[in-house]
Amino acid sequence: MGITSRDIAREAGVSQSTVSRALRGDPRVAPDTLARIRDVAIRLDYSPNLAARSLITRRSDSVAVMVSNIRNPFYPQLLDSLYAEFTSAGFRVVLLHDRAESGIGPDPDLSRGAVDGVVFVSADLTDRLPAKLSDAGLPVVLLNRDVDDIDVDCVTSDNVAGAAQAAEALVTLGHRRIGLISGPGQSSTGRDRDRGFIEGLERAGRKLDDRFRRVSDYSHQDGYQWGMDLLGQSPRPTAIFCANDVVAFGVLDAARRLGLRVPADLSVIGFDDIAMAGWETFGLTTVRQPLDEMAKSAARMLIEQINEPGRNPRRRVFPADLVRRQTTAPPPSV
């Protein structure tokens, strides 16, 4: 199987190394030699064996993107932007789910030159893998998460400020029984959004009632379940802040299930502003993260690390702002 550079060399009447040079665009190849080699290469449908190349260059020209659950609509959007950026820089993208991490020892997919770098989009703060890989010299970027105690590149938005805006908006509308469905405690976004929301509430002279507080795993199912739970209480909250949009969709579903009107009976705010949040059916008021920019920024950071090993870790924080749509209103007058 397979045409090699040797075949091209023989056919073009040059040495194998000249073929290699020519096809890599080395400037010191004579124009007509180049032309001849290129012709033969095209005619024989040749392209270089990547394993052989990467064995010698110590580059795989591919990067890994680690997500926790691709079915969660939050990730595909990020993944798409990452993909676009990496592809246009000549990198292949390998998909990784972090369930795989459960094993001991380094992930085989990440070790020994399988990829030139990794973007982590998963959320677990307790996860030591990024630090381990980074220490081992592999370029690593954390996207949408932040970890204080390790020195790697991070791209986030201002989760604390964004969540605080949500709190203020709710208080300003007149809500007093306000619910909170947090993200996982091991995630930096979950933690920061919690803090921001509670601080925002307190700044407005309100305190969060513990009976109105639940913790989700960022899934639609958890949003639905805790939404049903919260809204089944009496008195029930008149507003719920959800640590991400998908959970907010779950709460919206619960409200609909219970026959509550949004926003007349219940206000809901999400976080992220994924594309679906803007769909007419949801019209979700949410805190917008500039996801595409964040992804592009993360990709570029990784590429820079790859091309310039030993850079100092950088941290990039984007603004996060409330966008008002149709799921927020003053509380019912009762």
Add this chain to the structure above:
Amino acid sequence: MGITSRDIAREAGVSQSTVSRALRGDPRVAPDTLARIRDVAIRLDYSPNLAARSLITRRSDSVAVMVSNIRNPFYPQLLDSLYAEFTSAGFRVVLLHDRAESGIGPDPDLSRGAVDGVVFVSADLTDRLPAKLSDAGLPVVLLNRDVDDIDVDCVTSDNVAGAAQAAEALVTLGHRRIGLISGPGQSSTGRDRDRGFIEGLERAGRKLDDRFRRVSDYSHQDGYQWGMDLLGQSPRPTAIFCANDVVAFGVLDAARRLGLRVPADLSVIGFDDIAMAGWETFGLTTVRQPLDEMAKSAARMLIEQINEPGRNPRRRVFPADLVRRQTTAPPPSV
């Protein structure tokens, strides 16, 4: 950078090839030799260089999954199932968008041993790439698409029968002004669902009115746009069949925008039954494809092709059945 099998060999006092054998689980390595080697390997955090291995084995242990637009919620679900199946069989998954195909010549990511096989989940019938790759000896599987004139493995559902069920259901409910928003004409699913729907209508003694017919690219935006268009006519259709769920969501959005109640004023049926279709907010009546099974089947087919080159192409068709939810009802009595 990097510990090699040589280092392990020296440390363990054996030859390099014994290390290779031991770590690959070759049975003819003495138990204590094996133990010693394994100890050293773990201590030195060794794992084999994949490029070197694949240079010689002619295997990359990775497969590509080609999708057209990962932001479309249809794909992540399939991708997740494919991923699970491939990963548990020891394959890495490389993500590919078919925008990249635009270039001339074989996709560099697919050529020369970069991957051991490809699953195409994109939909374009006019695309010659699968045939070209397959002819070149690369294992290829088509998922959710079918092409008559090329000989590769296909996994689909019975799109014709499924769409016919949708037509019959609508007619049985009493609808007479029925709209159709098709998928792209170059996609096999678009073509088959069209045919099935029209045949189903005819079998029930109805004919599709061309004024109620639009063609989408399977996106939410097209669904919204054509939904607005169709529903802006007078008289307007009382039911719309959409060639996939995402388009149906767009139509639902359009209906809501126009103040129409679903299903009282308008019935909507989708196709696929992606997870979101079952969310309370949508409650979409749709034709269910067993997506997870289809994906697993496709992955297994590809793996079999990889392990057993030169198999005869197979074609696997799953049933597709209507699932009734909240978006269908008899037409308004006016």
Add this chain to the structure above:
DNA sequence: CTGAAAGCGCTAACAA
């Protein structure tokens, strides 16, 4: 500007 030669780290005959 081009060719010869070395060798990346591994697997896989082939011997012993």
Add this chain to the structure above:
DNA sequence: TTGTTAGCGCTTTCAG
């Protein structure tokens, strides 16, 4: 059961 040897196909000095 283990070691020796020969490459896989490429990139990269080093000569010329």
